[in-house]
Amino acid sequence: MKINTKQLLTLLLALTLSFGVCASETASLQEADIDLTNHLSLQRGAKHFVTYCLGCHSVKYIRYLRIALDLNIDQKKVLKDIAPEGANIYDQMHSAMNKHDAEKWFGVQPPDLSLIARSRGADWLYSYLKGFYVDKSKPLGVNNTIFEDVGMPNVLWQLQGQQKPVYKKVDGKQVIEKLVIEEPGTLTPQEYDAMVNDLVNFLVYVGEPVQQERQRLGKYVIFFLIMFFALAYLLKKEYWRDVH
Numbered sequence: 001m002k003i004n005t006k007q008l009l010t011l012l013l014a015l016t017l018s019f020g021v022c023a024s025e026t027a028s029l030q031e032a033d034i035d036l037t038n039h040l041s042l043q044r045g046a047k048h049f050v051t052y053c054l055g056c057h058s059v060k061y062i063r064y065l066r067i068a069l070d071l072n073i074d075q076k077k078v079l080k081d082i083a084p085e086g087a088n089i090y091d092q093m094h095s096a097m098n099k100h101d102a103e104k105w106f107g108v109q110p111p112d113l114s115l116i117a118r119s120r121g122a123d124w125l126y127s128y129l130k131g132f133y134v135d136k137s138k139p140l141g142v143n144n145t146i147f148e149d150v151g152m153p154n155v156l157w158q159l160q161g162q163q164k165p166v167y168k169k170v171d172g173k174q175v176i177e178k179l180v181i182e183e184p185g186t187l188t189p190q191e192y193d194a195m196v197n198d199l200v201n202f203l204v205y206v207g208e209p210v211q212q213e214r215q216r217l218g219k220y221v222i223f224f225l226i227m228f229f230a231l232a233y234l235l236k237k238e239y240w241r242d243v244h
Contacts, residue, residue, distance in 0.1 A: 032126035032200050036212055039071045045202025046082045048195060052155050058095040059206045061114040065089045070209055118207040122200050129156065129196045133163040133179050145176055160192045161185030
């Protein structure tokens, strides 16, 4: 089967977006403050995702109803404050962009982010969303310290502002030492950090909505196994007491 150049480039871009193969894997990561018991943070993160991410990316393995139940929010409040206009409480969180338009505009459909936090980790996501900087040599005008040659625009630039890199020499090579704000955004750095943390917190929750329940039940399971082991050991001693 022959593959033309356009198909090959599309395949490579798809692999890059899906698996994040990049030269910045060794970049240091900033630590995200993940707290799945903080329902207010998760609510804000869900709203941020719908506002800034759902236009391109889906999280199709969760429904608005599940968010309402898990976060103890009234269903009408979820539809009013979180879900996009016209959404149903039973809807999955699908992107508004269809596959045909995505492939036309980007060459490949942006990946679903349901499991991105489990795949990449919270610290990676947090650092990635804070790592965009201006790079005029790139088609989209931006690059990323965590994901070099990133194929995604900085959709949060109005909030964060425009960052520029400060370089230093390491073994004769120019490497990025830090990023500094060149043009301020609508949020202060502290406000932007909190906003990104809420968004990452939500993506961690989406990756495993039952995590809190699993951890709660896990304590009882371990206790049961310990008790069962003790009873099994005593039973074994009773059975083998007269065996010489």
